[in-house]
Amino acid sequence: MSKTVVLGIGNVLMSDEGVGVHAAKALVEQYDFSSDVEVVDGGTTGMELLPVLEGADSLVVIDAIRAGQPPASIVRLEGDEVPSFFKTKLSPHQVGLSDILAALAFKGCAPGRVVLIGVQPVTLTLGMQLSPQVEARLEDVLKLAVEELTACGHLATLRT
Amino acid sequence: MSTRITIDPVTRIEGHLRIDVEVENGRVAKSWASGQMWRGIEQIVLDRDPRDAWAIVQRICGVCTTVHAIGSVRAVEDALQLEVPLNAQYIRNMILAAHTLHDHIVHFYQLSALDWVDVVSATKANPVTAARFAEGISDWEGNSRAVMFDTQERLKTFVSSGQLGIFTNGYWGHPAMKLSPEVNLMAVAHYLQALDAQRWANKIVGTLGSKTPHIQNLAVGGVSNPISTDSQSVLTIERLMEIKECMDKIGSFLHNCYFVDVAAIAASYPEWLSLGAGVDDFLSSPEFPLDTKGTQFMMPGGFLHGNDLAGFKKISRFGDPYFTDGVAESVTHSWYTYKNGEGELKPWKGETTPAYTDFQDEGKYSWVKSPTFYGKPAQVGPIASVLAGLATGDPKTKLYVDRLDEKVHSLSGPKITPAALNSTVGRHAARMIRACILYENLQANWQLLMDNIGKGDMTTFNKPTFPKGEIAGVGQVEAPRGLLSHWVVIKDGRIANYQAVVPSTWLAAPKDHEGRPASYEVALLGTPVADSERPLEPLRTIHSFDPCLACAVHLTDVEHKTAVKVRVL
Numbered sequence: 001m002s003k004t005v006v007l008g009i010g011n012v013l014m015s016d017e018g019v020g021v022h023a024a025k026a027l028v029e030q031y032d033f034s035s036d037v038e039v040v041d042g043g044t045t046g047m048e049l050l051p052v053l054e055g056a057d058s059l060v061v062i063d064a065i066r067a068g069q070p071p072a073s074i075v076r077l078e079g080d081e082v083p084s085f086f087k088t089k090l091s092p093h094q095v096g097l098s099d100i101l102a103a104l105a106f107k108g109c110a111p112g113r114v115v116l117i118g119v120q121p122v123t124l125t126l127g128m129q130l131s132p133q134v135e136a137r138l139e140d141v142l143k144l145a146v147e148e149l150t151a152c153g154h155l156a157t158l159r160t
Numbered sequence: 161m162s163t164r165i166t167i168d169p170v171t172r173i174e175g176h177l178r179i180d181v182e183v184e185n186g187r188v189a190k191s192w193a194s195g196q197m198w199r200g201i202e203q204i205v206l207d208r209d210p211r212d213a214w215a216i217v218q219r220i221c222g223v224c225t226t227v228h229a230i231g232s233v234r235a236v237e238d239a240l241q242l243e244v245p246l247n248a249q250y251i252r253n254m255i256l257a258a259h260t261l262h263d264h265i266v267h268f269y270q271l272s273a274l275d276w277v278d279v280v281s282a283t284k285a286n287p288v289t290a291a292r293f294a295e296g297i298s299d300w301e302g303n304s305r306a307v308m309f310d311t312q313e314r315l316k317t318f319v320s321s322g323q324l325g326i327f328t329n330g331y332w333g334h335p336a337m338k339l340s341p342e343v344n345l346m347a348v349a350h351y352l353q354a355l356d357a358q359r360w361a362n363k364i365v366g367t368l369g370s371k372t373p374h375i376q377n378l379a380v381g382g383v384s385n386p387i388s389t390d391s392q393s394v395l396t397i398e399r400l401m402e403i404k405e406c407m408d409k410i411g412s413f414l415h416n417c418y419f420v421d422v423a424a425i426a427a428s429y430p431e432w433l434s435l436g437a438g439v440d441d442f443l444s445s446p447e448f449p450l451d452t453k454g455t456q457f458m459m460p461g462g463f464l465h466g467n468d469l470a471g472f473k474k475i476s477r478f479g480d481p482y483f484t485d486g487v488a489e490s491v492t493h494s495w496y497t498y499k500n501g502e503g504e505l506k507p508w509k510g511e512t513t514p515a516y517t518d519f520q521d522e523g524k525y526s527w528v529k530s531p532t533f534y535g536k537p538a539q540v541g542p543i544a545s546v547l548a549g550l551a552t553g554d555p556k557t558k559l560y561v562d563r564l565d566e567k568v569h570s571l572s573g574p575k576i577t578p579a580a581l582n583s584t585v586g587r588h589a590a591r592m593i594r595a596c597i598l599y600e601n602l603q604a605n606w607q608l609l610m611d612n613i614g615k616g617d618m619t620t621f622n623k624p625t626f627p628k629g630e631i632a633g634v635g636q637v638e639a640p641r642g643l644l645s646h647w648v649v650i651k652d653g654r655i656a657n658y659q660a661v662v663p664s665t666w667l668a669a670p671k672d673h674e675g676r677p678a679s680y681e682v683a684l685l686g687t688p689v690a691d692s693e694r695p696l697e698p699l700r701t702i703h704s705f706d707p708c709l710a711c712a713v714h715l716t717d718v719e720h721k722t723a724v725k726v727r728v729l
Binding site: 011012013041043044045046047048050051099103106107108126127128 | 203204216219220225262266270314318352355358359362363374
């Protein structure tokens with residue numbers, strides 16, 4: 001049985017930066033998944049996520065993204081398009097997804113398939129709410145995540 | 161002629177830490193440390209229920225989640241003078257020790273070892289020689305020929321497939337890299353093994369905290385782990401035995417691998433035991449409370465001036481007035497303004513009103529405030545903690561300092577004196593020594609918890625009640641990067657003011673109200689810079705502090721930007 005991890009990352013104290021975490025929570029609330037799917041609120045952590053991702057065959061990441069798109073745009077990246085390199089960094093805060101994927105690849109246990117669903121933020125101001133524009137796109141983000149799961153052969157059922 | 165180098169790995173909107181240095185005759189002559197993001201996160205908890213604050217503030221920071229959570233509940237408990245049941249103290253102590261061990265292992269191997277280890281050079285090593293060297297200095301199980309061959313194969317696969325892309329931003333072949341190809345290969349093997357070791361530490365946090373990355377089990381007044389000797393859903397003896405297994409695995413890695421690698425780096429880079437000294441005043445918090453009131457501790461903390469170990473002044477309990485009276489923050493060089501001018505404010509009276517200017521070398525240049533202890537900057541972190549141990553005659557501290565000194569000596573390295581600890585490599589050494597002490601404390605707390613449960617005490621929580629009127633409290637934590645304090649003012653059961661004075665504020669602060677620099681800026685002065693396009697040496701010193709600014713914004717960035725900017729003045 002192949003395992004897929006849906007990983008929502010971001011800082012929920014900084015409005016749209018937390019879109020990945022909001023999406024992960026909403027997914028768990030609104031859908032039932034087969035047991036080979038794990039939905040994880042990764043928050044803003046770094047290397048703590050390694051054990052979560054080590055056993056995954058596929059990985060779907062939901063995160064705020066800086067991709068030069070209009071605010072509240074949704075972007076889908078796959079495979080090599082998802083940055084996977086060690087960055088020059090001053091602080092462990094900059095241990096981002098790219099570093100974790102790089103470490104997994106070096107260890108020889110990177111997920112075979114990586115998809116990133118990114119949302120270009122409208123605002124990063126202090127606050128625990130998403131901007132109305134990004135909030136309005138949340139359902140689309142969930143649908144995209146569910147499509148990815150279906151494509152990997154998993155079951156995701158909307159709760160009634 | 162001098163050269164100005166700006167290391168600013170991220171863009172302004174996302175920004176974290178920016179370092180500027182001016183280099184003259186190959187050495188740093190001037191330095192600036194700047195936090196590039198507004199630190200106003202405390203405002204989010206204003207007017208909330210103090211019992212909810214910990215779950216919110218643990219999201220302040222992606223690395224230090226757990227310690228912010230613990231700092232927050234301790235602050236509210238201090239305000240209420242609420243005692244914490246012994247079981248809850250032991251469980252929190254174990255979480256804190258395991259979290260810090262995780263941090264230290266990841267910091268040394270994943271975040272800073274590659275400042276000293278040339279990965280590309282390792283592809284040219286003779287694996288047999290590498291194994292012989294590694295087995296000669298340690299009987300760690302991960303030093304065999306098979307491991308060295310496997311590691312090198314893995315590395316070569318990366319290089320030949322062009323995948324070394326993941327390491328392209330490293331400073332490979334830099335003239336400041338000194339290790340032989342064989343030692344580099346050994347270090348790369350340990351880099352991979354550390355990925356497993358950190359996972360055992362994290363598993364302890366997750367098992368006790370119910371969830372990781374963000375723990376769920378804290379409560380003002382204790383922890384929410386019900387203890388039972390038979391039930392499935394709670395903290396059982398079976399789970400405690402799983403934790404024991406994780407502890408044993410970490411112990412072997414710590415003593416046979418991490419300890420030896422730090423000794424090898426110290427012996428190979430002796431000049432870095434006299435470069436990178438931070439501020440010469442040290443401040444630490446006592447940690448691992450053993451009683452319900454927070455007056456007896458496993459690790460000492462306090463204030464030390466220079467290396468005057470005899471003049472050490474102890475912080476004797478949580479909320480000790482000697483500590484709370486001493487801390488203040490100024491904003492003379494920070495992008496904030498105080499209502500009543502430019503002096504210092506106590507955290508309980510703290511204000512966070514932004515006043516952004518541009519980056520002004522002589523004026524305001526950082527979002528970080530400047531904390532002081534009785535009017536002067538202090539260095540927090542592993543050196544402060546180890547020196548506090550030496551000053552109070554803590555036998556564990558002395559044991560590991562002596563043992564490291566012997567090991568470095570056996571590798572033909574210099575003497576590890578208390579003064580040498582205040583340096584770039586000394587900071588790594590102190591962190592490793594602290595990891596060994598933390599490990600013993602982790603084991604001891606596990607035993608204390610087992611014994612206390614054995615006596616029939618299952619209490620984990622004392623219910624808080626909030627009085628009418630205003631109360632204030634402080635929550636101290638000796639966190640991975642050093643002394644963390646959360647300061648809360650509660651009025652009629654709601655939060656009226658909240659300030660977190662985080663370790664990296666003490667270290668990364670801009671100059672204070674009297675122009676005195678904090679540790680990052682002090683430590684950079686005199687650092688050699690061989691190649692201004694590749695400023696490896698300043699990065700080594702900054703990395704040795706394990707920098708971490710209390711605000712994690714980390715969007716996925718597909719518009720790669722160069723991190724280093726060089727300007728000839």
